[in-house]
Amino acid sequence: MAAPAIDPNAGLDAEPILRVEHLTMRFGGLVAVNDLSFDVARGQITALIGPNGAGKTTVFNCITGFYKPSSGRIVLMSDGALPGPAIDALTDTSMRSRRVGDGGIYLLERMPDSEIAAQARVARTFQNIRLFTGMTVLENLIVAQHNWLNRASGYSLLGLVGAKSFRDAEARAVEIAVAWLDRIGLKGRADDPAGALPYGDQRRLEIVRAMCTGPVLLCLDEPAAGLNPRESAELNELLLSIRDSNGTSLLLIEHDMSVVMEISDHIIVLEYGKKISDGTPEYIKNDPKVIAAYLGVEDEEVDDAAAELDQ
Amino acid sequence: MAEAEAKRVASDERAAFDWLGALRDAGFLGLLTLGLSFPIIAFRTRQDLWQGLVLDPRWELVTVLVAIAFTARFCWLVFGNRLAGGVQSLAERVGSTLSPLKSYTATFRLVGLAWLIAYPFLAVLFAGPGGALKWIDNFGIQILIYVMLGWGLNIVVGLAGLLDLGYVAFYAVGAYSTALLSTYFGFSFWLCLPLAGIFAALWGILLGFPVLRLRGDYLAIVTLAFGEIIRLVLINWVELTNGAAGISGIPRPTFFGLPFNASDEGFAAFFGLQFTPLHRLFFLFYLILLLALLTNWVTIRLRRLPIGRAWEALREDEIACRSLGIDTVTTKLTAFSIGAMFGGIAGAFFAARLGFISPKSFEFMESAVILSIVVLGGMGSQIGVAIAAVVMIGGTEMLRELVWLKAIFGAGFDPTQYRMLLFGMAMVAMMVWRPRGLISKREPSIVLHEKRAIGGELVKEGQG
Numbered sequence: 001m002a003a004p005a006i007d008p009n010a011g012l013d014a015e016p017i018l019r020v021e022h023l024t025m026r027f028g029g030l031v032a033v034n035d036l037s038f039d040v041a042r043g044q045i046t047a048l049i050g051p052n053g054a055g056k057t058t059v060f061n062c063i064t065g066f067y068k069p070s071s072g073r074i075v076l077m078s079d080g081a082l083p084g085p086a087i088d089a090l091t092d093t094s095m096r097s098r099r100v101g102d103g104g105i106y107l108l109e110r111m112p113d114s115e116i117a118a119q120a121r122v123a124r125t126f127q128n129i130r131l132f133t134g135m136t137v138l139e140n141l142i143v144a145q146h147n148w149l150n151r152a153s154g155y156s157l158l159g160l161v162g163a164k165s166f167r168d169a170e171a172r173a174v175e176i177a178v179a180w181l182d183r184i185g186l187k188g189r190a191d192d193p194a195g196a197l198p199y200g201d202q203r204r205l206e207i208v209r210a211m212c213t214g215p216v217l218l219c220l221d222e223p224a225a226g227l228n229p230r231e232s233a234e235l236n237e238l239l240l241s242i243r244d245s246n247g248t249s250l251l252l253i254e255h256d257m258s259v260v261m262e263i264s265d266h267i268i269v270l271e272y273g274k275k276i277s278d279g280t281p282e283y284i285k286n287d288p289k290v291i292a293a294y295l296g297v298e299d300e301e302v303d304d305a306a307a308e309l310d311q
Numbered sequence: 312m313a314e315a316e317a318k319r320v321a322s323d324e325r326a327a328f329d330w331l332g333a334l335r336d337a338g339f340l341g342l343l344t345l346g347l348s349f350p351i352i353a354f355r356t357r358q359d360l361w362q363g364l365v366l367d368p369r370w371e372l373v374t375v376l377v378a379i380a381f382t383a384r385f386c387w388l389v390f391g392n393r394l395a396g397g398v399q400s401l402a403e404r405v406g407s408t409l410s411p412l413k414s415y416t417a418t419f420r421l422v423g424l425a426w427l428i429a430y431p432f433l434a435v436l437f438a439g440p441g442g443a444l445k446w447i448d449n450f451g452i453q454i455l456i457y458v459m460l461g462w463g464l465n466i467v468v469g470l471a472g473l474l475d476l477g478y479v480a481f482y483a484v485g486a487y488s489t490a491l492l493s494t495y496f497g498f499s500f501w502l503c504l505p506l507a508g509i510f511a512a513l514w515g516i517l518l519g520f521p522v523l524r525l526r527g528d529y530l531a532i533v534t535l536a537f538g539e540i541i542r543l544v545l546i547n548w549v550e551l552t553n554g555a556a557g558i559s560g561i562p563r564p565t566f567f568g569l570p571f572n573a574s575d576e577g578f579a580a581f582f583g584l585q586f587t588p589l590h591r592l593f594f595l596f597y598l599i600l601l602l603a604l605l606t607n608w609v610t611i612r613l614r615r616l617p618i619g620r621a622w623e624a625l626r627e628d629e630i631a632c633r634s635l636g637i638d639t640v641t642t643k644l645t646a647f648s649i650g651a652m653f654g655g656i657a658g659a660f661f662a663a664r665l666g667f668i669s670p671k672s673f674e675f676m677e678s679a680v681i682l683s684i685v686v687l688g689g690m691g692s693q694i695g696v697a698i699a700a701v702v703m704i705g706g707t708e709m710l711r712e713l714v715w716l717k718a719i720f721g722a723g724f725d726p727t728q729y730r731m732l733l734f735g736m737a738m739v740a741m742m743v744w745r746p747r748g749l750i751s752k753r754e755p756s757i758v759l760h761e762k763r764a765i766g767g768e769l770v771k772e773g774q775g
Contacts, residue, residue, distance in 0.1 A: 034476050047612075066630075112629065114632075114633045114637060114639060115636075117633070117636030118636030118638070119636075123634065125634075126630075130628050130630060130631040130634070131628075132628055133629065133769045133770075134623075134769045134771055135627060135755070135757045135765075135767055136757075137619060137756075138755075138757060138758075139755055142617075143621065143624045146620070146635065146636070147615050147637070150618060150621070156616050156617075156618045156645075158614040160609070160612055160616065161610075174757070174759070185720050190759040190760065191755065191759055191761055191762070192759055192763070193769045195769040210634070210635070213635055221602070230584050262522065279768070290564065305477075
């Protein structure tokens with residue numbers, strides 16, 4: 001098949017919010033991610049796809065601090081910070097982050113997980129849903145707003161005496177939570193335990209819970225896994241609305257191609273821990289390397305090989 | 312109609328009962344008992360005058376035990392199903408009567424509080440001034456100390472889901488700081504009380520740091536070791552703590568400077584009352600009641616604050632907490648230190664109440680008792696923990712009241728010896744019929760439309 005005459009970066013002129021450079025992750029002798037570099041564009045939906053075991057979730061865990069990468073640099077540029085010499089200057093120091101203009105640059109590979117979520121404002125969901133099942137839907141969303149609420153409660157001291165400033169803050173937190181619940185149509189179930197929700201609702205609740213932390217980058221690990229077509233469509237709608245009305249950049253791992261191709265602005269394909277393709281959905285769809293990775297070799301080649309064997 | 316159906320099924324079951332199988336099963340258990348009792352019970356060993364080993368056979372005892380095992384098993388197979396069903400429904404009924412009690416919280420709380428405040432007076436009224444001593448001291452004060460300890464540990468185990476087997480260490484820290492500060496420096500009880508809480512909280516943080524990364528069994532082992540370390544230090548640092556002999560002469564708490572004694576400056580003389588030791592007990596009772604209620608109030612308040620929700624979220628899923636930017640280190644440390652603080656305050660009260668403490672009071676058994684109060688009560692449930700403390704500590708004290716059983720079993724019979732046996736049996740019964748504790752439901756900390764309790768099956772126990 002001839003190389004496609006499609007520009008891999010058509011329409012991808014947005015500046016990056018996350019830049020992953022030469023990321024390598026080894027587990028003992030196994031190299032799960034090998035010298036991987038890519039950008040996640042600001043205000044867009046970027047998908048990370050690849051066959052099982054390609055290292056997608058490992059990349060996620062490195063970005064969100066659950067793993068410490070063996071080598072490489074992961075830079076988050078929030079609120080308008082741009083790539084530039086400031087990042088190299090920061091890398092030379094032992095610091096983890098620095099404010100630049102209105103925004104900040106964060107070297108995620110140096111930060112532990114909860115700091116990445118709290119300071120760099122990168123939120124994530126999990127492949128196997130991790131809701132607080134014994135807490136109500138509303139409580140789940142309030143817990144997600146822990147950091148600013150805890151400050152508003154004067155680290156519990158103001159809250160303990162029932163100060164008005166804290167009660168107002170809590171009312172505000174409930175408002176935010178209810179607004180999100182309204183968006184996914186779960187307001188009526190706010191007082192039900194999260195574990196009692198149907199699977200599809202739990203998936204969307206987990207995404208909304210991550211959004212309640214006010215992230216600049218939202219990482220979703222297989223958000224459509226186990227959803228039926230109707231739920232998948234609802235998920236697409238939710239993700240697009242998060243991108244468009246909240247301005248949050250999204251990075252997602254997904255196997256469901258109906259989700260990936262429909263909503264992604266940019267796709268990165270991994271195989272055996274290496275990037276094999278990177279571009280717009282249109283480009284990826286027609287890239288022979290991607291097709292080969294997903295389907296093995298092409299049908300004609302199989303036929304040729306069979307014919308050779310017959311001789 | 313349905314009832315008739317159920318009856319028919321039941322009679323069918325009875326008709327189809329396998330008598331031979333039951334006999335065989337019971338016979339097998341009898342043989343098993345015989346095998347087990349042979350090395351353990353069948354011979355009593357003693358030494359004769361020449362230091363030789365003599366074996367006295369006790370075949371009658373073995374025969375009786377085998378007969379008991381056989382009969383019990385057989386009866387269980389015949390009547391057991393109905394009995395188990397009865398107990399199950401009884402347990403459920405107890406549970407469901409307790410649950411609505413929870414929803415009438417306001418009334419229930421008021422009645423409970425009124426009863427607690429009236430308790431010492433009721434004791435005097437019904438048992439007379441002499442008899443009331445026991446009821447106020449051994450039952451009232453003793454139970455309330457354990458209620459407070461249970462509530463303190465509930466923060467760590469029930470809310471934050473961190474299994475702490477060394478909680479008694481903080482109780483000891485509180486008691487010893489009170490004892491040492493008051494005997495060495497002459498600090499008053501009222502100064503020692505908050506200091507003991509602060510010291511215990513510091514020790515809580517000290518313990519918290521090394522165990523931050525541990526979960527489950529490993530956390531349990533390290534906290535257990537911590538409890539033992541504190542006790543061993545108390546025993547062996549003789550210059551400071553007077554070792555196993557303990558510290559005596561700890562000043563008793565005073566009523567705003569008025570001691571409870573028969574002197575002219577005493578409480579009784581000041582208020583123009585006849586001196587009686589009851590005054591001190593009344594005072595101690597209301598003091599520990601106040602401290603316990605303070606623990607309860609703070610816990611309930613904290614549960615509805617961000618930090619309390621973070622504790623519960625930590626119990627539910629630590630990884631999800633970290634992904635939401637919750638600092639698990641401070642969250643765990645606050646749970647440890649606040650739990651420890653209440654343990655320390657209870658310890659200060661304990662030291663001042665008796666005027667004497669020794670390491671003997673802070674053995675692992677105490678930690679186990681407090682933990683079982685929390686587990687039996689239902690992890691995270693305040694009222695459940697209080698009920699469990701009343702049942703367990705009150706029940707133990709009640710055993711002392713059973714001296715009349717000596718008339719049946721002979722003068723050598725001591726009912727308190729069976730405390731641990733009953734304890735174990737209660738535990739097994741609970742694990743079978745109410746594995747999540749007396750009150751397993753969780754109440755949400757914030758409500759949008761309507762408050763609904765969350766079933767225990769969804770609430771996690773925590774892995775750490």
